[in-house]
Amino acid sequence: MDLDLTGKHALVCGASQGIGLAAARALAELGADVTLLARREEVLRDLAGGLPARAGQVHGWISADSADTGALRAKVEALVAAKPVHILVNNSGGPPPGTVHGAQIPAFEAAYRQHLIANHVLAEAVIPGMERDGYGRIVNVISTSVKEPLQGLGVSNTTRWAVASWAKTLATEVAAKGITVNNVLPGSTETPRIEQIIGNTASKTGRSREEVFEKMVGEIPMRRFARPEETAAAIAFLCSPAASYITGVNLPVDGGRTRSL
Ligand SMILES: NC(=O)c1ccc[n+]([C@@H]2O[C@H](COP(=O)([O-])OP(=O)(O)OC[C@H]3O[C@@H](n4cnc5c(N)ncnc54)[C@H](OP(=O)(O)O)[C@@H]3O)[C@@H](O)[C@H]2O)c1
Numbered sequence: 341m342d343l344d345l346t347g348k349h350a351l352v353c354g355a356s357q358g359i360g361l362a363a364a365r366a367l368a369e370l371g372a373d374v375t376l377l378a379r380r381e382e383v384l385r386d387l388a389g390g391l392p393a394r395a396g397q398v399h400g401w402i403s404a405d406s407a408d409t410g411a412l413r414a415k416v417e418a419l420v421a422a423k424p425v426h427i428l429v430n431n432s433g434g435p436p437p438g439t440v441h442g443a444q445i446p447a448f449e450a451a452y453r454q455h456l457i458a459n460h461v462l463a464e465a466v467i468p469g470m471e472r473d474g475y476g477r478i479v480n481v482i483s484t485s486v487k488e489p490l491q492g493l494g495v496s497n498t499t500r501w502a503v504a505s506w507a508k509t510l511a512t513e514v515a516a517k518g519i520t521v522n523n524v525l526p527g528s529t530e531t532p533r534i535e536q537i538i539g540n541t542a543s544k545t546g547r548s549r550e551e552v553f554e555k556m557v558g559e560i561p562m563r564r565f566a567r568p569e570e571t572a573a574a575i576a577f578l579c580s581p582a583a584s585y586i587t588g589v590n591l592p593v594d595g596g597r598t599r600s601l
Contacts, residue, residue: 341582342580342581342582343370343576343577343580343581343582344370344371344580344581345367345370345371345372345427345579345580346371346372347371348371348372348373348426348427348475349372349373349374349375349423349424349425349426349427350364350367350372350373350374350375350425350426350427350428350429350579351374351375351377351402351416351419351425351427351428351429351462351466352364352367352374352375352376352377352429352431353377353378353406353428353429353430353431353432353458353462354377354378354406354431354432354433354481355374355376355377355378355384355387355401355429355431356376356378356379356380356383356384356387357378357383357531357532358529358531358532358533358568359431359481359526359529359531359568359571359572359575360376360378360429360431360481361376361387361568362567362568362569362571362572363429363431363479363481363571363572363575363576364376364387364391364429365391365392365569365572366569366572366573366575366576367427367429367575367576367579368391368392368393368397368399369392369576370576370579370580371394371397372397372426372427372579373397373398373399373400373423374388374391374399374400375399375400375401375402375419375425376388376399376400376401376402377401377402377403377404377406377416378403378404379403379404379405380403381401381403384401384402384403385401387401388400388401402415402416402419404416406432406454406455406458407450407453407454407458409453409457409458409461412458412461412462413461413465416461416462416465416466417465420465420466420468420469424466424469424470424472424473425465425466425469425470426469426470426473426475426476426477427476427477427478427479427579428462428463428466428477428478428479429479429481429575429579430458430459430462430463430478430479430480430481431480431481432454432455432458433454433533434483434493434496434533435447435450435451435454435455435493435495435496435499436495437492437493437496437537437540438492438493438494438495439492439494440494440495440497440498441494443494443495447495448495448498448499451495451496451498451499452499452502455499455500455502455503456499456502456503456506459480459503459506459507460506463478463510463521466478467514467517467519470517470518470519471514471517471518471519474518475518476514476517476518476519476520477519477520477578477579477580477583478507478510478519478520478521478522479521479522479523479524479575479578479579480503480504480507480521480522480523480524481523481524481526481571481575482500482503482504482507482523482524482525482590483496483500483525483526484525484526484527484592484594484597484598485497485500485501485525486500486501486503486504486523486525486590487525487590487592487598487600488598488599488600492540492541492544503523504523504590507521507522507523507588508521508588511587511588512588515587515588520578520583520584520586520587521587521588522578522583522586522587522588522589522590522591523589523590523591524571524574524575524578524591524593525590525591525592525593525594525598526566526571526593526594527560527565527566527592527593527594527595527597527598528556528557528560528565528566528594528595528597529565529566529567529568529570529571529593530565530566530567530568531568534565538552538553538556559597560594560595560596560597561595561596561597562595562596563595564595565595566593566594566595570593571593574591574593578591
């Protein structure tokens with residue numbers, strides 16, 4: 341099975357921690373040159389220096405806020421002009437929790453900009469180079485809420501569906517160019533984001549963090565959260581030559597939590 345990414349350039353977003361960082365490490369392990377993107381420049385600089393690297397492999401970073409899509413576009417277009425991107429991992433911080441009833445318009449606008457519009461800006465910047473070089477992989481890190489909306493994540497659920505629909509449409513349009521577009525749907529994963537969700541639920545319900553954790557784990561057939569490396573393995577596979585005939589799919593990495601097919 342061909343998992344070799346030597347000579348490929350991967351742009352991994354939301355790469356300063358959690359699932360994005362684990363994906364960056366997995367892609368570097370497979371031989372790709374990796375550019376990390378997130379907001380915290382100091383953190384990215386340190387992490388880029390510590391990524392796995394064989395002779396000839398070069399890693400870098402871009403500090404950008406995916407909510408500022410104008411600046412994001414300029415930075416990524418400059419990156420692509422210097423070095424075409426063959427693999428794009430679209431990933432960012434999840435929208436704040438809250439019910440959809442009562443959600444304010446700016447919350448939808450912010451989430452759409454940071455997720456849907458940022459993903460689109462990034463994809464538009466990298467697709468011409470992918471087409472020219474005959475290799476393209478776009479993986480969007482979304483959520484299992486694409487299949488089953490999650491309670492208390494109203495704006496997030498809504499935004500995730502929009503991203504999944506955008507991705508499916510794009511997958512169809514670019515398939516003939518040798519570019520695949522797929523979505524990885526994490527379930528509960530051991531990252532700072534899940535700590536935030538547990539903390540929010542605990543303070544809203546008056547239950548302890550341990551009780552919230554036990555209830556969440558109880559809903560997962562594997563009875564544990566994912567390690568970010570397990571989610572990253574699915575992302576890296578979809579980015580590999582071995583996944584050449586897979587496009588337009590939603591792949592849950594959730595220990596069996598999603599009950600729908
Ligand atoms: N962990 C879970 O259980 C779980 C479950 C389902 C879905 N998800 C989703 O999967 C994605 C990744 O999850 P995660 O747990 O790895 O998240 P995380 O730990 O919160 O990490 C988010 C990453 O995105 C970056 N980021 C946040 N806002 C940004 C912005 N405006 N511009 C650029 N970068 C930004 C952060 O870095 P900086 O702060 O340096 O910018 C960080 O590297 C999220 O969308 C999350 O909602 C996670």
